[in-house]
Amino acid sequence: MIYDMTPLQWLSHVIFHPFEGYEDMRWKKAGSLKISFVIVFFLFLAQMISARYGGFAFNMRAYSDIFNVVPILVQSVAYYATWVVANWSLCTLLDGEGNMRRIAIYTAYALVPFIVCSFISTGISYFLTLDESIWTTTISTLGLAWSGVMLVFGMKACHQYSFTKTIISMILTVVGMLLILCLLVLVMSLFQQVWLFILTIYTEILYRVRS
Amino acid sequence: MTSMNFKKTLCMLVALIMTVCTFTTVVNAEDPYTSYSYNAWSVALPSQNGYIVKDTITGADMGLDQLSDPNSPLFISEDEPATLTDAKDFFLSPNNEFFIVDTGNNRILRTDINFNLIACYKNFTGGKVVEEIKDAEGNVIESIPATTLKSPYGIFVDEDDIMYIADRDNQRIIKCGFDCEIITEYVRPETELYDSVSFYCTKVLVDAAKNVYVICPAVNKGAIMFAPSGSFMGYYGANRVEVTAEVIRNKLWRKFASEEQIAGMINITPVEYANFDVDHEGFIYTVTEVADVSTDAVKKLNPAGYNILETTTNAADISFGDQQSITYSGATTATRLTDVAVGENGIINILDYTTGRVFQYDKECSLLFIFGCDQEAQNGGFDNPNAVECYGENIYVLDGRNNDVTVYEETLFGGLVHEAVDMFNEGLYEDSLDLWREVLKRDGNYNMAYLAIGRALLNQDNYDEAMKYFKLAYNAEDYDRAFEAERQDLLRDNFTLIVIVLVLLVIAWFVVKQLQKRGIIPNNLIKRGIKWVADKIVDLVKKIISNINKKGGSK
CATH class of the missing domain: 2.120.10.30 (TolB, C-terminal domain)
Structure with a gap:
């Protein structure tokens, strides 16, 4: 087989060869960061569409009048970013060979089945009744499982780990993500306090100046 | 001078109208409380x-x-x-x-x-x-x-x-x-x-x-x-x-x-x-x-x-x-x-x-x-x-x-609702249809009315309208029943058409594959064909968007 493919062909190669696709890609140093960012955007889009669209009986909350985009943004883009950062910071310590660029690309490529299946299950929910809801759940579960398998092998290829070490590093990455998010929340509340402090001083000065 | 007089009369008139208005509001305020009800999202309305x-x-x-x-x-x-x-x-x-x-x-x-x-x-x-x-x-x-x-x-x-x-x-x-x-x-x-x-x-x-x-x-x-x-x-x-x-x-x-x-x-x-x-x-x-x-x-x-x-x-x-x-x-x-x-x-x-x-x-x-x-x-x-x-x-x-x-x-409204609810709970959806429509005229937020009208329409095999009302009533189970019936109707009516289209698509796919194999249609041509269609679609979308923008601008 001649591995002389365009970036998009590499993507489909990786998706349909989950076990050795990533190794091939690593060998040829292929994979595009641009495509990765497009995929992450599509992840956001998929989450948004599965929240806002779908057959009425399947997704009643899509028809309620309240919608907040922030949780969806966090669920897609923020989770992806923290995953990449946490995995990089952890695996550099655990003798991983992947650099940040590679982690970002491999993770994003692994998300494609999940995104596609989420689009499909939202789409077919327009044509199904509640009794047939097994189809939508099957498809979305299938996408999730596929993405999970791809992520494991992607990380394995990325860092050149053994299978067990990959799993352990992924679990630790999730813990790292939690830590990062926790710290972020702390920092944000701290900045809020600082901002409030500055605002109070400003108001105080303003009163003094006026009087 | 006349303008001053005119202004004075105007002021008097406005004052008079305002007094009359306040009087009428006093007369109308016969209920000591504003009535409310809960909608499907448990929000008081x-x-x-x-x-x-x-x-x-x-x-x-x-x-x-x-x-x-x-x-x-x-x-x-x-x-x-x-x-x-x-x-x-x-x-x-x-x-x-x-x-x-x-x-x-x-x-x-x-x-x-x-x-x-x-x-x-x-x-x-x-x-x-x-x-x-x-x-x-x-x-x-x-x-x-x-x-x-x-x-x-x-x-x-x-x-x-x-x-x-x-x-x-x-x-x-x-x-x-x-x-x-x-x-x-x-x-x-x-x-x-x-x-x-x-x-x-x-x-x-x-x-x-x-x-x-x-x-x-x-x-x-x-x-x-x-x-x-x-x-x-x-x-x-x-x-x-x-x-x-x-x-x-x-x-x-x-x-x-x-x-x-x-x-x-x-x-x-x-x-x-x-x-x-x-x-x-x-x-x-x-x-x-x-x-x-x-x-x-x-x-x-x-x-x-x-x-x-x-x-x-x-x-x-x-x-x-x-x-x-x-x-x-x-x-x-x-x-x-x-x-x-x-x-x-x-x-x-x-x-x-x-x-x-x-x-x-x-x-x-x-x-x-x-x-x-x-x-x-x-x-x-x-x-x-x-x-x-x-x-x-x-x-x-x-x-x-x-x-x-x-x-x-x-009240009159209460009586209407009670009569309608009785019929509704007995399953006489179609008989209560007019009553519920009357209820809706008086209170457009009355959720049960949408459900009842939806059920009546479902009984009359008017699935499309029924689905609309069930959506308004925010009721998934009933919507699902109406939807199932609607889908079955659609499939039954268009069954021949669907089968013909499917068969034609399969045949076309096989033919194209075969021709591709023999090299009669080069891959190039297919690509160009797809590109041509895609360009057409993009043009159409652009046109539609510009049309919408024009309409928005004219408004």
Whole structure:
């Protein structure tokens, strides 16, 4: 087989060869960061569409009048970013060979089945009744499982780990993500306090100046 | 000069119009409260009034001054109060007479349906319960049979005009006729099963077999049940414990704690219910008054004492009272359901003590109306709403501090809804269609109307419209039924077309593949073809977008 493919062909190669696709890609140093960012955007889009669209009986909350985009943004883009950062910071310590660029690309490529299946299950929910809801759940579960398998092998290829070490590093990455998010929340509340402090001083000065 | 004059006249005119306007608003403001209802998302929305205040009846209106008038046949004594005092309960008997428990004055007032006094019962003879008269040191001087009531709290009257009075401070239930001759006395059961020291009974109820059910606030095992003879039969229909974080924590601690520690812990017990009522079919409805308890807040009990509200209604999740407690000016108002009255057609009226509101539900437990308020200075507002009763189109609420009975009358809108709901619950969806449309004209937020119209349209095989209405009613199950029928119709009508298109597509795919293999169509050509189609689509989309923009601009 001649591995002389365009970036998009590499993507489909990786998706349909989950076990050795990533190794091939690593060998040829292929994979595009641009495509990765497009995929992450599509992840956001998929989450948004599965929240806002779908057959009425399947997704009643899509028809309620309240919608907040922030949780969806966090669920897609923020989770992806923290995953990449946490995995990089952890695996550099655990003798991983992947650099940040590679982690970002491999993770994003692994998300494609999940995104596609989420689009499909939202789409077919327009044509199904509640009794047939097994189809939508099957498809979305299938996408999730596929993405999970791809992520494991992607990380394995990325860092050149053994299978067990990959799993352990992924679990630790999730813990790292939690830590990062926790710290972020702390920092944000701290900045809020600082901002409030500055605002109070400003108001105080303003009163003094006026009087 | 003329312009000045003109301005003056204009000012006068405006002032005049404004005064007239304020007058008209005063005239129109006949309801003391704005009515509201909950939508599918449990958000309170303004609604039409289902009931408005018709009358407020005080003791004087009932003719209680006859009791102290020596010339009247109802004369009791010169100093008999002519008002109600902290009345705790009233009851509408099967023979359509009201029995008001005038707790503060220790008497039972019997009136007709329009609250004209018929009789007053104060002294009851033939009882075994003794009253101990004590001297200053607390020694019992003598014991005499208790002939008077001592803060009676509840009453029930059966169809044979036998009164059952919960004589709270005498710790007994009196069963007697209108001659005030006590037939049976129900007192504290002398059995191991009854572990409370006292028998301060507050409410009483009698079923068709003349078994007596008694509520004692100190007993949380359910209602105390007596046989007609007066013997203790057991407990009936206890509430469950609401599962809160505290309950779970205590349960976990109990696994590890030593026996002494367990003894020191608080026993978590269910909350006793506050009141009950029996409907025409003999089912007993109970309400629990404790604030913020949602488990078993309202129950419909079968003869075995099990709650059948969830099994007999189609409602997915039933909730009663206000949807969330509101904190306003530092005070939290949480729903406290104090009384229940079940009317004809199984309509359930629940009285909320905190807000003075009556919540009316149909027999499927869907909310119909909310009315009443706690602004006691106003007509139709309550201070201590203690009991609710219903008769025909009227709802009666007894207030223990205002010492009056407020009569609510069904409005035109209320009548429409009731008629429509009756038909709806009988399954006559199509017959109720016009009524529901009329309801919607008056209140576009009335959720049940959308559901009902949707069902009617579904019965008429008008699936498309039905789906629209079910969407508005925010009801997934019914929408799904309509959708399934609609889809089946679509498939059936277009089956040939679909099959032909599918077969053609498959054939085309095979042909293209074969040609590709033989090299008759080069891949290049296919790519160009796809690109051409894609370009066309992009152009079309651009055109549409620019059109929309133009339209938006013109607006």
